[in-house]
Amino acid sequence: MSTETILILGGSFAGIGAAHYCFKHVIPRLPKKDGVTYNLTLVNPSKDLYWRFAAPRACASKEMMPPKKIFYPIEPAFTYALPKFKFVQGTATHIDPAGQTVSVTTTEGEQQSIQYAALVIATGFSTPSPLFTQQTDAVALENVYDTFQAGLKNAKNVVIGGGGPVGVETAGEIAEILNGKPGFMASTPKNPKAKVILVCSDKKMLPVLRDAISRTAQQYLNRLGCEVIYNTKVVSATKASDAHDAKTKVELSNGDSIEADIYIDATGTRPNTSFLPKEWLSDRNKIACNPQTLRVEHASAGPRIYALGDVASYTTGGVMDLAIAVPVAMTNLRTDLIAHLSGTAPTGDRHYTPNLKEQQICPIGTQKGVGAFNGYRVPSQMVWAIKGRDYLIGQLAEGTMRGDQFKTEGKWKPVQDAGRMGLSSG
Numbered sequence: 001m002s003t004e005t006i007l008i009l010g011g012s013f014a015g016i017g018a019a020h021y022c023f024k025h026v027i028p029r030l031p032k033k034d035g036v037t038y039n040l041t042l043v044n045p046s047k048d049l050y051w052r053f054a055a056p057r058a059c060a061s062k063e064m065m066p067p068k069k070i071f072y073p074i075e076p077a078f079t080y081a082l083p084k085f086k087f088v089q090g091t092a093t094h095i096d097p098a099g100q101t102v103s104v105t106t107t108e109g110e111q112q113s114i115q116y117a118a119l120v121i122a123t124g125f126s127t128p129s130p131l132f133t134q135q136t137d138a139v140a141l142e143n144v145y146d147t148f149q150a151g152l153k154n155a156k157n158v159v160i161g162g163g164g165p166v167g168v169e170t171a172g173e174i175a176e177i178l179n180g181k182p183g184f185m186a187s188t189p190k191n192p193k194a195k196v197i198l199v200c201s202d203k204k205m206l207p208v209l210r211d212a213i214s215r216t217a218q219q220y221l222n223r224l225g226c227e228v229i230y231n232t233k234v235v236s237a238t239k240a241s242d243a244h245d246a247k248t249k250v251e252l253s254n255g256d257s258i259e260a261d262i263y264i265d266a267t268g269t270r271p272n273t274s275f276l277p278k279e280w281l282s283d284r285n286k287i288a289c290n291p292q293t294l295r296v297e298h299a300s301a302g303p304r305i306y307a308l309g310d311v312a313s314y315t316t317g318g319v320m321d322l323a324i325a326v327p328v329a330m331t332n333l334r335t336d337l338i339a340h341l342s343g344t345a346p347t348g349d350r351h352y353t354p355n356l357k358e359q360q361i362c363p364i365g366t367q368k369g370v371g372a373f374n375g376y377r378v379p380s381q382m383v384w385a386i387k388g389r390d391y392l393i394g395q396l397a398e399g400t401m402r403g404d405q406f407k408t409e410g411k412w413k414p415v416q417d418a419g420r421m422g423l424s425s426g
Contacts, residue, residue, distance in 0.1 A: 001035045004341065006333070007102060007114055009092045010122035010272075011044025011074050012052070013319045013400065014309030014326070018120050020403025021330040023081045029334060031342045039084040041114060043104055045091050048073055049401065050134035050141065053319070054391035056169035056363075059131040059145055060152070060177045064366075069393050071138040077401040088112065092123070092275050097302035107137070117340070118304040118333050121276070121287060121296070125269035125310045132166055132266065148262075151244060152177070155261040156194050159250045161234035162266035163200030164207070165362045168217060170266055171198040172364035175224035181367060182223040192225040199252065201233045201267075206370070208360045213370045213377060220364040220380075229254075237263045271311045286313040292351040292415075294329040295336075304336050314352060321354065323405055328352040331412070348414025363388030 006022055008015050019042050027038050048071040058065040078085040090106035102119065104112045127133045130144045152158075155178065160171045178194035198205070198221065204214040205228065218228050233253040237260075240246040248263040271286045280298050282288045287307040289296050291314045296305040306329045310317045315325065331350040339346035361371035361383055369383030378386070386392070399405065 001037065003037050003039060004030075004117040004337075005115060006038070006040045006118045006120070006337075007116035008040065008042045008120045008122060009102065010120075010124055010309070010311070011042055011046070011049060011087075012122070012124045012309070013049075014122035014124065014311075014322055015042060015044065015120070016049055016074070016077070016400065017322055017326045017403065017406060018122060018308055018330055019078065019085075021326050021406045022333075023078070023084070024403065024406060025409050026330055026334040026337070027084065030337060033341070036341075037084075039086060040081070041086045041088060041116075042074070042078075043088045043090055043092060043102075043114070044074065045089070045107070046134055046137045047075065047087070047089050048134075048138050050138070051391070051393060051397060052133065053387070054393065055132045056166065056173045057391060059148055059170065060173040062145060062149060065391070067138065067142050069390070069397075072397060072401050077403075088114070094275060095119075095277070097300060097305070100302065116304075118306070118337050120306050120308055120329065120333070121311060122308040123272040123311050125271050127166075127269055128265040128267060131170075131264065147244070151262060154245075157258065157260045158194060158196045158262045158264070159199060159234075159237075159248075159258055159260040160197070160264045160266055161199045161237070161250075162268065163198065163202055163205035163228075163230075164266065164268070165360060167198060167200075167264075167266035168205055168221070168362055168364065170264060171196060171221055171226045172224055172368075173366075174264075175221065175226040176365040179225035181365070186223060187219075188222060189225040194225070196224075196226040197258065198226055198228045199232055199234050199250075200228060200230050201253075203230055205230075206360065206362060209358060209362075209370065209372055210377075213372060216380075217362065217364060217370045220368040220370070223368075224365050234263075234265070234267070237265065269310065269317070273311060282313045284313075287311055288313050290314075293332050293349050294325065294352055295332065304333065304340065306330075306333055315354065318359075320359065324355065325352055326406065327410055327412070331409070348416045350412050351415050361387045363391070 051070040054070050075087045090104045094103040101113045134141050175196040179189040179192045206214050235251040237250045239248045248260045250258045289307040328350045335346050357375040358372040363369040368380050369388045371378040371383050
């Protein structure tokens with residue numbers, strides 16, 4: 001008896017979605033052959049999905065965003081798929097495309113080599129600050145939050161670098177925690193207890209959104225006691241010592257320096273691709289993949305390797321984009337795998353078409369927020385209702401873990417592409 005394994009690296013939103021899609025629409029349609037079984041193995045450093053939407057509030061206050069709301073066990077979500085589902089808590093360290101194996105180091109230090117018939121790389125990203133991504137497990141991140149919040153209680157000067165949504169949301173949450181909610185129609189806090197500064201390298205914050213929305217975001221931050229500095233980069237941030245309460249000297253590109261009780265680096269993300277061959281990567285260290293089929297097509301990659309989510313070159317990022325991308329990658333995986341297993345020519349591809357309309361929702365504290373959806377500006381009250389209330393936990397968390405958004409395949413038309421690569425039966 002032989003086993004054909006679909007291997008998914010990464011257990012965040014992309015990996016979880018891909019796994020559910022496989023069980024609902026891929027594995028049931030693979031060729032039924034005597035002596036052949038199909039399964040799916042998911043590898044992730046943590047046994048939990050981390051609800052990273054909520055990081056700005058979770059890092060600011062355990063009372064407002066307790067751990068039970070941001071960590072969701074992965075294995076129970078796939079009980080329905082047993083015994084075809086296997087979870088490995090560990091980290092991928094090497095890929096051997098010729099042998100179609102991935103080397104994994106488990107959390108216990110065990111070395112495993114996992115054979116695959118098809119491989120999905122959805123390892124996501126890391127951030128400069130440990131506040132916004134889960135590097136290992138839930139306990140480690142909870143400890144990071146506990147230490148940060150202990151220092152935040154008495155902070156008088158907080159500097160946040162980065163004018164994207166994470167920086168803006170974090171600035172709003174922390175300014176409200178330290179300075180309180182503003183009075184009705186107040187332009188600034190009545191008795192601010194701390195100075196919060198957001199340093200933005202661009203001429204405006206939230207660059208995905210139109211200027212008018214960015215200006216409104218600044219007004220909401222000012223109401224919470226947060227100052228915004230534009231056209232300025234954080235050059236360096238040096239802590240005076242290793243002491244818990246040591247000050248951090250923040251040097252800015254405009255020549256100024258700020259002595260901060262707390263500095264938070266929210267300047268961007270780093271794709272988790274260090275274990276991959278460099279020739280597979282783009283100039284931004286993302287996985288270079290076909291922007292329509294999401295296959296990894298470098299000659300050395302071999303067949304049936306796909307990239308999904310923020311780690312891949314096809315996307316500008318964001319979880320909402322996965323509703324489009326997951327069905328594309330997994331449908332093409334199914335097409336390729338059927339051709340490989342049955343020895344027939346592959347049928348047409350499913351193509352990815354990004355939604356390029358203005359789209360971003362950004363809460364600012366617990367009462368206000370800005371954003372746009374499908375090109376339309378979203379009122380502050382709606383931002384609160386959609387995301388600001390609980391960072392989408394009530395609306396999406398349980399459904400995400402069940403794979404509700406992939407109950408059906410959706411309609412699509414096969415596209416024939418005679419030049420596509422990576423479809424040999426090897």
